[in-house]
Amino acid sequence: MNKKQFLQQLDSALQGLSQEERRDILQDYEEYFASGLEEGKSEEEIASALGSPRQIGKELAASHQVERARTTATAGNVMRAVWAVIGLGFFNLIIVLAPFVALMGFVLSGWLMGVSLVASPLLVLVSAVINLGTFVWFDLFTSMALCGIGLFILIGMFFATKSVMRGFIRYLKFNASFVKGGLRHD
Amino acid sequence: MNVQFKKGVLELCVLVLLEKQDRYGYELVQKISDQIEISEGSVYPLLRRLTKEEYFTTYLQESTEGPSRKYYTLTDKGREYLHKLIEEWNEFTRGVNQLIKEGGSSE
Numbered sequence: 001m002n003k004k005q006f007l008q009q010l011d012s013a014l015q016g017l018s019q020e021e022r023r024d025i026l027q028d029y030e031e032y033f034a035s036g037l038e039e040g041k042s043e044e045e046i047a048s049a050l051g052s053p054r055q056i057g058k059e060l061a062a063s064h065q066v067e068r069a070r071t072t073a074t075a076g077n078v079m080r081a082v083w084a085v086i087g088l089g090f091f092n093l094i095i096v097l098a099p100f101v102a103l104m105g106f107v108l109s110g111w112l113m114g115v116s117l118v119a120s121p122l123l124v125l126v127s128a129v130i131n132l133g134t135f136v137w138f139d140l141f142t143s144m145a146l147c148g149i150g151l152f153i154l155i156g157m158f159f160a161t162k163s164v165m166r167g168f169i170r171y172l173k174f175n176a177s178f179v180k181g182g183l184r185h186d
Numbered sequence: 187m188n189v190q191f192k193k194g195v196l197e198l199c200v201l202v203l204l205e206k207q208d209r210y211g212y213e214l215v216q217k218i219s220d221q222i223e224i225s226e227g228s229v230y231p232l233l234r235r236l237t238k239e240e241y242f243t244t245y246l247q248e249s250t251e252g253p254s255r256k257y258y259t260l261t262d263k264g265r266e267y268l269h270k271l272i273e274e275w276n277e278f279t280r281g282v283n284q285l286i287k288e289g290g291s292s293e
Contacts, residue, residue, distance in 0.1 A: 051225030
């Protein structure tokens with residue numbers, strides 16, 4: 001592989017990063033080639049010592065996505081970060097995806113529980129309308145109490161989701177800095 | 187050696203090399219790969235990450251031979267982090283060496 005091929009492959013692995021960032025990264029590697037050439041190495045030698053441009057690109061993209069998720073933790077950004085980190089290696093399919101799915105399950109069920117409790121008075125009314133005559137005041141009061149509990153759960157879930165996300169992004173960051181990293185496989 | 191293990195240590199290597207003087211990327215990579223077998227391309231992602239975490243600052247300087255080079259300077263925050271890493275490293279190797287010694291002597 002020569003310099004041009006290396007840079008092309010790297011560039012195509014960097015999709016999703018900003019133009020500016022891509023240019024900056026490519027410049028680093030161009031500088032590296034220039035320094036190597038000055039020492040009398042060939043482009044091919046330098047490229048093979050650098051390792052796989054695809055793997056390097058993946059790693060740069062992963063750390064970029066994690067950084068973005070850390071600064072603005074929207075659902076989309078977090079998903080992209082998870083996806084990018086999983087892409088770092090097969091190993092990560094298990095140690096990233098599994099905890100992520102489990103956490104999502106927990107968060108989702110918490111929200112569902114909160115929402116359904118809050119909606120319970122509505123359900124009592126709906127059922128009273130549908131089956132006229134089955135309305136019991138006790139049901140309404142119970143459901144209103146449940147609604148209150150539901151509100152607390154929702155507020156709790158709001159903070160829980162935030163801290164779970166933050167914790168998970170920290171884990172992604174740690175993971176991305178440790179797993180693989182284009183080091184030579186012995 | 188184990189891949190994960192080396193990657194953690196790479197960070198320490200880069201920081202140590204920058205403690206006494208500013209260096210540019212190629213120089214850093216060559217210094218490290220003289221001692222440890224690494225895939226040279228993996229150092230730049232690390233440099234970018236550590237720069238984002240404000241352990242380094244960078245500046246461009248013209249070189250006599252070719253295009254200008256990006257030099258890395260250790261910040262105070264980076265220095266602090268380096269000292270923490272060195273301490274951890276020493277503690278870790280002391281422990282492992284002790285185990286190797288004990289393991290070897292009991293046979």
